[in-house]
Amino acid sequence: MADDLSQFDEWFGRILAGLEPGQRRRAAVKLGQALRRSNLARVGANVEPDGRAMEPRKPRSDRRGRLRRRQPGKMFKGLRRLRNWKIDADEDGVEIRPASGSVDRVAAVSHFGEVATVGYLRNGTRIRTRYPTRRILGFGPEDEHLALEIAASLLPPED
Numbered sequence: 001m002a003d004d005l006s007q008f009d010e011w012f013g014r015i016l017a018g019l020e021p022g023q024r025r026r027a028a029v030k031l032g033q034a035l036r037r038s039n040l041a042r043v044g045a046n047v048e049p050d051g052r053a054m055e056p057r058k059p060r061s062d063r064r065g066r067l068r069r070r071q072p073g074k075m076f077k078g079l080r081r082l083r084n085w086k087i088d089a090d091e092d093g094v095e096i097r098p099a100s101g102s103v104d105r106v107a108a109v110s111h112f113g114e115v116a117t118v119g120y121l122r123n124g125t126r127i128r129t130r131y132p133t134r135r136i137l138g139f140g141p142e143d144e145h146l147a148l149e150i151a152a153s154l155l156p157p158e159d
Helices: 002-017 021-044 101-112 141-154
Strands: 085-090 093-098 115-120 126-130
Antiparallel strands (some): 085 093
């Protein structure tokens, strides 16, 4: 995959080199929007960029210590919103990043498998847990096809 990505990067770079800076920026914005859409759809489906299913949530207990019957809703409800992800595009490249510090923290905890506070005991002691690593953003095989379509739309039509 890394070799394919480097070949794609070289090919896409040659296409972009033939464009003016304004056109390169528009192409980067278009690519960023498409990648953001595909990544958020993948997050909503709880699928990692390589196509594997994300590790499911741990079962939770109620106040009496019994397991809840089912988990309410899907994971990452807030991270699936377009407004929580900004696109920084210029003629040199594109970056998809969290729009605020709270979105950044939630995404980082799950993406890198960090330890976070999940609640407090009655005496005020923190309840902390290590989250499993779940890749939120990434470049998958379908994203490569998406980028190829965008690159093809940038080429001038042949007569």
